[in-house]
Amino acid sequence: MKAPSSVAELPVASWARGLGPSAIQDMLQKITRPGVYSLALGLPAAELFPTEGMAEAAARVLAEQGQALQYSATLEPLREQVVALMAKRGVRCSPAQVFLTTGAQQGMNLLARLLLEPGRSVLLEDRVYSGFQQVLAPYDVRRVPVRRDARTGLDLDGMEALLAAGERPALFYTMSDGHNPLGTSLAREARERLAGLAREYRMPVIEDDAYGFLHYEEGGALAPVKAWEPEWVFYVGSFSKILAPALRVGWVVVPEWMVFRLATVKEASDIDTTTFPQRMVLAFLQSGRLEGHLETLRREYRLRRDTLLKALETQLPAGATWTTPTSGMFVWVELPEGMDSTVLLSRALETQQVAYLPGQAFAVSGGRSASHGLRLNFSACAPERITEAVRRLGEVLRAG
Amino acid sequence: MKAPSSVAELPVASWARGLGPSAIQDMLQKITRPGVYSLALGLPAAELFPTEGMAEAAARVLAEQGQALQYSATLEPLREQVVALMAKRGVRCSPAQVFLTTGAQQGMNLLARLLLEPGRSVLLEDRVYSGFQQVLAPYDVRRVPVRRDARTGLDLDGMEALLAAGERPALFYTMSDGHNPLGTSLAREARERLAGLAREYRMPVIEDDAYGFLHYEEGGALAPVKAWEPEWVFYVGSFSKILAPALRVGWVVVPEWMVFRLATVKEASDIDTTTFPQRMVLAFLQSGRLEGHLETLRREYRLRRDTLLKALETQLPAGATWTTPTSGMFVWVELPEGMDSTVLLSRALETQQVAYLPGQAFAVSGGRSASHGLRLNFSACAPERITEAVRRLGEVLRAG
Numbered sequence: 001m002k003a004p005s006s007v008a009e010l011p012v013a014s015w016a017r018g019l020g021p022s023a024i025q026d027m028l029q030k031i032t033r034p035g036v037y038s039l040a041l042g043l044p045a046a047e048l049f050p051t052e053g054m055a056e057a058a059a060r061v062l063a064e065q066g067q068a069l070q071y072s073a074t075l076e077p078l079r080e081q082v083v084a085l086m087a088k089r090g091v092r093c094s095p096a097q098v099f100l101t102t103g104a105q106q107g108m109n110l111l112a113r114l115l116l117e118p119g120r121s122v123l124l125e126d127r128v129y130s131g132f133q134q135v136l137a138p139y140d141v142r143r144v145p146v147r148r149d150a151r152t153g154l155d156l157d158g159m160e161a162l163l164a165a166g167e168r169p170a171l172f173y174t175m176s177d178g179h180n181p182l183g184t185s186l187a188r189e190a191r192e193r194l195a196g197l198a199r200e201y202r203m204p205v206i207e208d209d210a211y212g213f214l215h216y217e218e219g220g221a222l223a224p225v226k227a228w229e230p231e232w233v234f235y236v237g238s239f240s241k242i243l244a245p246a247l248r249v250g251w252v253v254v255p256e257w258m259v260f261r262l263a264t265v266k267e268a269s270d271i272d273t274t275t276f277p278q279r280m281v282l283a284f285l286q287s288g289r290l291e292g293h294l295e296t297l298r299r300e301y302r303l304r305r306d307t308l309l310k311a312l313e314t315q316l317p318a319g320a321t322w323t324t325p326t327s328g329m330f331v332w333v334e335l336p337e338g339m340d341s342t343v344l345l346s347r348a349l350e351t352q353q354v355a356y357l358p359g360q361a362f363a364v365s366g367g368r369s370a371s372h373g374l375r376l377n378f379s380a381c382a383p384e385r386i387t388e389a390v391r392r393l394g395e396v397l398r399a400g
Numbered sequence: 401m402k403a404p405s406s407v408a409e410l411p412v413a414s415w416a417r418g419l420g421p422s423a424i425q426d427m428l429q430k431i432t433r434p435g436v437y438s439l440a441l442g443l444p445a446a447e448l449f450p451t452e453g454m455a456e457a458a459a460r461v462l463a464e465q466g467q468a469l470q471y472s473a474t475l476e477p478l479r480e481q482v483v484a485l486m487a488k489r490g491v492r493c494s495p496a497q498v499f500l501t502t503g504a505q506q507g508m509n510l511l512a513r514l515l516l517e518p519g520r521s522v523l524l525e526d527r528v529y530s531g532f533q534q535v536l537a538p539y540d541v542r543r544v545p546v547r548r549d550a551r552t553g554l555d556l557d558g559m560e561a562l563l564a565a566g567e568r569p570a571l572f573y574t575m576s577d578g579h580n581p582l583g584t585s586l587a588r589e590a591r592e593r594l595a596g597l598a599r600e601y602r603m604p605v606i607e608d609d610a611y612g613f614l615h616y617e618e619g620g621a622l623a624p625v626k627a628w629e630p631e632w633v634f635y636v637g638s639f640s641k642i643l644a645p646a647l648r649v650g651w652v653v654v655p656e657w658m659v660f661r662l663a664t665v666k667e668a669s670d671i672d673t674t675t676f677p678q679r680m681v682l683a684f685l686q687s688g689r690l691e692g693h694l695e696t697l698r699r700e701y702r703l704r705r706d707t708l709l710k711a712l713e714t715q716l717p718a719g720a721t722w723t724t725p726t727s728g729m730f731v732w733v734e735l736p737e738g739m740d741s742t743v744l745l746s747r748a749l750e751t752q753q754v755a756y757l758p759g760q761a762f763a764v765s766g767g768r769s770a771s772h773g774l775r776l777n778f779s780a781c782a783p784e785r786i787t788e789a790v791r792r793l794g795e796v797l798r799a800g
Binding site (some may be wrong): 032041043044045047049051054055058059060063066067068069070071072102105113131134138188240242243245247248264265267272275276277312 | 441443444446447449451454458459460464466467468469471473488502505513531534538552602643644645646647648664665667673674676677679
């Protein structure tokens with residue numbers, strides 16, 4: 001092999017060669033410029049963070065726990081708290097099935113490292129969280145899109161046909177509730193049927209439930225698919241959206257025998273989870289404040305969702321459609337035929353200082369185009385700012 | 401492919417199939433049993449953590465920074481603080497060359513993901529930090545040992561011969577100061593020569609400097625190899641050993657063009673670093689307390705090192721040798737011919753309730769045996785406990 005002549009020609013792994021500047025860092029810079037009305041990112045509302053409760057938690061942990069800053073084995077009481085939380089979500093599990101992670105993203109990453117091998121295939125919804133596509137980037141795997149449509153839902157007929165024809169995916173990745181980017185949730189029958197397919201075809205399912213606790217309808221949300229199929233569905237949860245992202249505390253619920261394998265994979269990646277923030281989360285949960293905090297979030301985000309939906313009614317051009325989320329942080333808009341949301345984004349930023357994420361960010365390469373779609377977030381901005389953002393967005397879109 | 405009949409037969413990635421229960425979790429359990437005198441793990445002294453300073457930092461951050469719990473772009477002021485810290489270590493760099501990570505382990509992991517491809521080779525010292533071998537586990541790479549001996553140091557003649565014969569490693573991993581497990585540091589001439597080899601043969605070097613700030617001799621430590629070769633040496637640093645492990649804040653110093661690639665790799669692994677602990681570290685550094693804290697650590701660890709060395713003089717069997725570390729947390733002992741430290745560990749735990757890490761934990765498979773070696777930590781225990789631990793160890797070892 002020829003040696004590189006300078007370090008800038010260093011041979012990096014082939015999958016990494018085409019990587020440009022970090023998409024998130026770049027996007028953050030553009031849309032966090034002062035004055036931009038941003039409906040782009042999936043940020044929780046910073047003004048609703050339980051800052052006081054967290055400050056008390058941090059102070060208590062440091063005052064009372066001599067080992068709070070030391071390397072630590074898994075915090076068993078936090079696993080027990082997660083079990084209680086899962087029960088509220090309709091999932092029965094034991095502490096031994098709970099594995100704590102650095103946010104949901106790490107949970108998915110560790111599962112991918114454990115399950116993927118070169119040459120395998122992965123089933124992906126054709127509108128999919130871009131962060132999961134990033135998880136797949138280093139792996140030489142075939143991506144097989146399954147239709148997930150804003151109106152018609154998840155194409156389980158298509159999935160069954162693939163499986164019946166012999167496709168044996170290493171995993172299928174999905175969000176049952178508050179889907180990112182669609183904002184939709186799976187119907188009960190779809191959950192049951194997906195659980196059945198996972199069982200029948202021995203297909204591992206990664207169920208990303210980052211938004212499942214943020215539900216806005218009377219009667220709450222349906223239980224995740226995990227509740228219908230405890231063995232083949234690997235559940236990924238997170239405190240990022242319901243407490244605070246900067247603590248990066250998440251968890252997975254998997255069969256007990258997988259936990260030690262995940263622990264070994266995780267040690268190689270960052271030794272152990274950042275246990276100080278875990279201790280803060282634990283102290284906060286033990287203070288009994290989570291349920292009240294969740295009620296605040298649901299009330300406030302419901303108001304913001306309704307504000308967004310109402311503004312869309314008056315501002316969007318004829319022919320545009322959008323979803324009505326019952327959970328999560330996003331509304332998905334589909335523009336009339338021929339409109340391209342990526343092209344329009346530059347114009348939106350330049351002429352109206354308003355930002356969203358274009359649909360193509362969530363498309364699977366080789367799959368159906370999403371260029372006429374766009375994702376709007378309703379959690380990050382106060383209602384009056386949402387109204388103004390959509391007014392500006394309407395100006396851009398109606399001008400086409 | 402045959403489908404597994406239950407999830408317990410799920411085909412996991414081939415490298416992960418042989419994994420037993422997590423080594424660290426298992427070891428933690430055994431040696432943290434009440435009553436065990438442990439010189440095994442590389443734990444900093446919990447009683448020396450700057451708990452009060454950290455509590456103040458946490459309170460200040462939460463009171464003053466409205467975005468402290470939010471997703472966040474890289475904390476630029478922390479990169480600047482790292483630049484100042486690197487200058488004290490004799491390395492000149494700019495904030496744009498600093499990339500913040502979840503501890504040193506993640507820094508190594510991200511570099512490995514960027515640099516490694518199937519079929520490449522990796523040069524490893526034949527006594528090597530086991531965590532780096534874990535980093536390599538998922539990669540189909542050839543491990544080429546280079547002799548690093550407790551007495552004779554790093555075999556640069558051997559390395560040069562390999563390189564001259566055409567070996568083109570994807571990377572060489574080393575610790576220049578307070579080597580884990582040997583406790584030794586590279587001589588100045590070795591640093592210069594290694595820098596020269598890296599430059600001449602375009603060989604990426606990962607320099608793990610987790611212990612470089614913990615030095616115990618008049619005049620401090622030599623600058624890391626990075627100072628001699630700023631381009632081909634990738635420096636990995638960490639606050640885990642000098643502030644607190646549970647915060648998991650580390651950094652790498654790399655050429656500027658590599659930073660955006662690392663950011664993209666990192667996003668896939670855990671979105672962003674746990675920024676709340678980063679903000680705590682930043683506030684602590686800004687309070688100006690680090691230098692005083694480092695002086696405390698150096699004074700106290702020097703005392704513990706001297707206590708350990710003195711106890712070894714009187715307790716170890718004839719023919720045993722050991723290193724005299726000028727940095728770090730470890731002493732490496734070599735037992736007389738024929739003694740096996742793995743076998744003796746069970747006896748040590750059973751009969752004397754004393755623990756260490758056996759040399760084989762640090763050997764490279766296919767390389768020189770380390771079965772007559774053992775690693776002793778001197779940072780975690782108070783001096784009187786070290787003396788008693790070595791007395792117990794002596795009982796076991798003298799009985800052979």
